[in-house]
Amino acid sequence: MLKQEVLQEFMAVVGPERCKNSKEDLLTYGYDACIYEYVPDAVLFPKSAQEISDIMKVASARNVFVTPRGAGSGLGGEALAKQGGVVVCFTMMNRILEINTANRYAVLEPGVVIAEFQSAVEKLGLFYPPDPGSSGVATMGGAIAMNAGGMRGVKYGVTRDYVLGLEIVLPSGDVMMTGTVTTKDVTGYDLTRLICGSEGTLALVSKINVRLLPKPKTKRTMQAVYNSIDDAGTTVSKIIEAGIIPATLELMDKTIIKALEEFSHLGLPLDAEAVLLVDVDGDPETVERQAALVADFCRNHGAREVRLSASEKENEQLWFARRSAFGAVARLRPTCMIEDATVPVSFLTSAIKKIIEICEQNRVEVAVLAHAGDGNLHPLILCDARDKDEMERVEKAMDEIVDYALSVGGTLSGEHGIGITKSKYLPKQLSETSLRMMRAIKKTFDPLGILNPGSFLE
Amino acid sequence: MIAEKLREEVHNCIKCGLCINKCPVYKQLYFEGASPRGKVQLIKKILEGKLEPSEHFQRLLSTCLLCETCTVNCPSGLNLDRLLKAMRAEITEKFGLPWQKRAMFHLLSGDRLLPFCLFWGRTVGNPLRSLLPKGKKLGTIPYDRLPLLNSKPLLSQYPEIIPGDGSQAGRVLYFVGCATNYLFENVGRSVINVLRRLGVEVIIPKDQMCCGLPIYLSGALKTALKNIRKNLEIFNPSDVDAVIVDCASCGAAIKKEYAHILEDVGENAEAARALGQKVMDISQYLSRFDLGKFLGPIQGKVTYHDPCHLVRSQGVKEDPRRLLKSIPALEFVEMEGADVCCGGGGSFQVEHPEVASGITGNKVRAVMETGANMVASGCPGCRLQIYGNLETDGIQVVHPVELVAKSMGCE
Numbered sequence: 020m021l022k023q024e025v026l027q028e029f030m031a032v033v034g035p036e037r038c039k040n041s042k043e044d045l046l047t048y049g050y051d052a053c054i055y056e057y058v059p060d061a062v063l064f065p066k067s068a069q070e071i072s073d074i075m076k077v078a079s080a081r082n083v084f085v086t087p088r089g090a091g092s093g094l095g096g097e098a099l100a101k102q103g104g105v106v107v108c109f110t111m112m113n114r115i116l117e118i119n120t121a122n123r124y125a126v127l128e129p130g131v132v133i134a135e136f137q138s139a140v141e142k143l144g145l146f147y148p149p150d151p152g153s154s155g156v157a158t159m160g161g162a163i164a165m166n167a168g169g170m171r172g173v174k175y176g177v178t179r180d181y182v183l184g185l186e187i188v189l190p191s192g193d194v195m196m197t198g199t200v201t202t203k204d205v206t207g208y209d210l211t212r213l214i215c216g217s218e219g220t221l222a223l224v225s226k227i228n229v230r231l232l233p234k235p236k237t238k239r240t241m242q243a244v245y246n247s248i249d250d251a252g253t254t255v256s257k258i259i260e261a262g263i264i265p266a267t268l269e270l271m272d273k274t275i276i277k278a279l280e281e282f283s284h285l286g287l288p289l290d291a292e293a294v295l296l297v298d299v300d301g302d303p304e305t306v307e308r309q310a311a312l313v314a315d316f317c318r319n320h321g322a323r324e325v326r327l328s329a330s331e332k333e334n335e336q337l338w339f340a341r342r343s344a345f346g347a348v349a350r351l352r353p354t355c356m357i358e359d360a361t362v363p364v365s366f367l368t369s370a371i372k373k374i375i376e377i378c379e380q381n382r383v384e385v386a387v388l389a390h391a392g393d394g395n396l397h398p399l400i401l402c403d404a405r406d407k408d409e410m411e412r413v414e415k416a417m418d419e420i421v422d423y424a425l426s427v428g429g430t431l432s433g434e435h436g437i438g439i440t441k442s443k444y445l446p447k448q449l450s451e452t453s454l455r456m457m458r459a460i461k462k463t464f465d466p467l468g469i470l471n472p473g474s475f476l477e
Numbered sequence: 478m479i480a481e482k483l484r485e486e487v488h489n490c491i492k493c494g495l496c497i498n499k500c501p502v503y504k505q506l507y508f509e510g511a512s513p514r515g516k517v518q519l520i521k522k523i524l525e526g527k528l529e530p531s532e533h534f535q536r537l538l539s540t541c542l543l544c545e546t547c548t549v550n551c552p553s554g555l556n557l558d559r560l561l562k563a564m565r566a567e568i569t570e571k572f573g574l575p576w577q578k579r580a581m582f583h584l585l586s587g588d589r590l591l592p593f594c595l596f597w598g599r600t601v602g603n604p605l606r607s608l609l610p611k612g613k614k615l616g617t618i619p620y621d622r623l624p625l626l627n628s629k630p631l632l633s634q635y636p637e638i639i640p641g642d643g644s645q646a647g648r649v650l651y652f653v654g655c656a657t658n659y660l661f662e663n664v665g666r667s668v669i670n671v672l673r674r675l676g677v678e679v680i681i682p683k684d685q686m687c688c689g690l691p692i693y694l695s696g697a698l699k700t701a702l703k704n705i706r707k708n709l710e711i712f713n714p715s716d717v718d719a720v721i722v723d724c725a726s727c728g729a730a731i732k733k734e735y736a737h738i739l740e741d742v743g744e745n746a747e748a749a750r751a752l753g754q755k756v757m758d759i760s761q762y763l764s765r766f767d768l769g770k771f772l773g774p775i776q777g778k779v780t781y782h783d784p785c786h787l788v789r790s791q792g793v794k795e796d797p798r799r800l801l802k803s804i805p806a807l808e809f810v811e812m813e814g815a816d817v818c819c820g821g822g823g824s825f826q827v828e829h830p831e832v833a834s835g836i837t838g839n840k841v842r843a844v845m846e847t848g849a850n851m852v853a854s855g856c857p858g859c860r861l862q863i864y865g866n867l868e869t870d871g872i873q874v875v876h877p878v879e880l881v882a883k884s885m886g887c888e
Contacts, residue, residue, distance in 0.1 A: 047509035092494040110507040156494040346493035346552030
């Protein structure tokens with residue numbers, strides 16, 4: 020529990036309106052989108068780097084744990100106050116400070132919602148590609164902390180590939196800049212990319228510089244419908260192998276299709292075993308050519324039908340439905356444990372088979388979703404958190420999925436992060452030396468260990 | 478008492494958060510307790526016995542417009558608005574309502590008191606309004622932009638049965654909401670005149686009551702139930718084409734909420750469902766007719782605001798637009814965010830004026846940007862809120878049916 024005098028000191032920084040500590044408010048900052056809950060002692064909403072710095076000075080002086088948080092859509096407890104203390108929430112610090120069309124970059128505060136940022140730059144003919152499923156709620160600060168990936172990873176990469184520079188506040192309260200606004204920059208260690216993906220354990224981000232692209236002129240969305248999920252998986256590996264780079268290449272199985280159809284009523288093929296949702300984008304001629312190529316590939320590898328969207332509106336509806344997949348499966352079972360182990364893309368088909376097999380053996384229900392183009396699997400394990408026995412089986416299945424992914428040269432987590440849900444697996448992938456280096460980095464940034472304690476390195 | 482189905486649904490909130498940034502209230506306040514997900518999670522704690530409902534919780538629960546944006550966007554299929562309404566009702570039993578609300582609902586549910594008050598309101602209130610201090614507001618609405626009371630309630634201006642002109646083209650029951658009855662008589666006249674011109678016989682059951690929705694939405698369940706039972710008794714939909722409503726909220730109430738409310742308290746909802754199936758917004762009903770030969774030109778530019786209770790509760794989006802577009806010479810222009818709540822939310826704008834004025838500010842800006850000189854919207858609440866916050870007399874706020882009547886020359 021926070022001492023009253025310490026609370027007063029925090030309140031003096033942000034004012035009483037932006038310091039919440041009623042029981043109700045604290046409970047609503049005790050969760051994110053995973054199943055664990057940790058209730059903080061207070062929630063602070065800074066609006067400037069100065070305020071963040073002042074908060075950290077109080078925290079350092081009073082030895083109070085601080086956990087940064089965006090919109091709370093994370094899937095691994097990264098933004099939860101695992102050992103109590105204060106949550107510093109960035110949702111009220113949400114201005115886009117500059118969109119520079121001449122040099123194609125933007126400067127923004129961490130609380131800006133990703134989708135709102137994307138539509139702001141698109142109005143100016145620019146494009147910010149990283150596109151996690153939660154872009155309608157997740158903040159840019161959260162995306163930086165988690166190095167968010169998403170649907171367009173296969174062509175455009177992830178958040179890390181677009182961050183040019185950051186203003187950060189260290190746990191001591193010191194404010195510093197990393198990087199610049201130029202695309203090329205080799206001055207010193209690349210601290211920008213160290214912070215990006217550090218899960219809020221090294222510093223608090225107070226300002227973000229990102230690179231922008233020209234907006235692709237056209238886009239086409241296709242649905243390839245399959246009677247066999249193996250064929251869908253093989254198509255993906257073959258498309259990538261052939262050097263075709265679609266903007267998105269998403270795979271969903273029949274369970275996902277059913278849940279999405281119940282939610283969106285778009286006429287998705289309920290009798291299909293799998294659907295690939297493919298976007299190609301670029302100049303009109305390129306799109307035309309690529310679309311035909313992709314459609315042929317799908318048909319030649321077992322797609323029974325390739326549907327083209329009739330309009331931009333239909334595209335939007337399809338992608339809106341896809342973004343809702345995580346929520347939509349709650350129609351089937353109340354709890355969803357989402358895995359995101361990632362394999363080299365040529366292993367996609369065998370990975371999907373293996374996952375289904377593992378889940379059958381452990382008698383748990385699974386729905387398979389994947390950012391297939393980059394081998395990023397999202398098996399959704401459907402369960403009910405109230406059923407202890409079932410949850411034990413779920414955990415065992417998840418252990419086995421992770422082991423499999425690592426055995427073929429994959430990774431524990433492609434984009435959701437380690438947090439608390441995957442920290443126990445960390446030694447399976449990282450060597451003792453690697454972990455020691457990471458702990459040394461953590462110690463350098465946060466000698467007192469007050470920033471986001473209980474995170475993956477502990 | 479929160480119905481079992483709703484209690485179970487709470488566990489289906491997977492906390493994905495997709496409702497959060499769609500919520501107009503959250504987008505003013507930016508903290509979780511103001512968001513739909515936050516409220517659902519608190520209700521879950523209460524149902525699990527881990528949180529005692531407090532007045533602070535009641536306050537958080539009141540930071541909701543009940544605009545249903547979260548409900549239609551919830552991928553997990555939670556009936557969020559029903560859950561929040563049920564929780565409001567439960568907590569009202571515990572903490573009661575402020576006296577202003579109690580007094581108002583007492584009026585709306587009584588059949589003698591309201592006409593009595595309105596008589597004095599008209600004879601004393603309307604002249605008095607001009608004496609009210611300038612610059613003072615009811616919530617976000619300056620006193621001098623509040624509407625005047627009708628000279629006589631609409632219900633006492635017309636006989637119970639109004640035959641259509643010429644050969645009979647239809648027969649409807651007309652549910653006259655409180656707003657039309659007491660404030661916006663021109664809407665009621667337009668409905669009646671247009672229908673009559675089209676050859677539709679209009680029956681206006683005399684003893685009809687307030688639909689009960691504003692009462693229920695503030696959590697006064699028992700009072701609302703009285704109105705619902707009475708209206709179900711009076712409106713027998715069996716030998717008419719439709720039950721016509723000109724108010725989005727009354728329409729939502731009778732079409733959907735009556736059955737929900739009765740089910741939730743464990744009463745038989747058969748009659749409510751039968752009535753609900755016959756309910757039609759006036760814009761929907763008029764879409765059955767070929768209006769072409771009746772319509773004359775109106776000069777000007779109109780934009781349309783979707784009332785929450787029409788677009789989300791009833792799924793009516795295209796009919797009013799089609800009506801407006803069919804009027805010769807009238808230019809139709811879509812505004813940005815036409816289906817975003819206006820910020821009124823019944824008594825919300827009085828309880829949370831700062832939040833409401835932020836939301837309404839966005840709406841007013843969107844209206845201004847279209848350059849339209851008319852905003853059409855089939856909801857008296859939206860009309861009050863938008864007109865009340867427009868800082869210009871250059872833009873009229875009207876019901877689509879008023880423009881149809883004008884175009885038909887039967888205002």
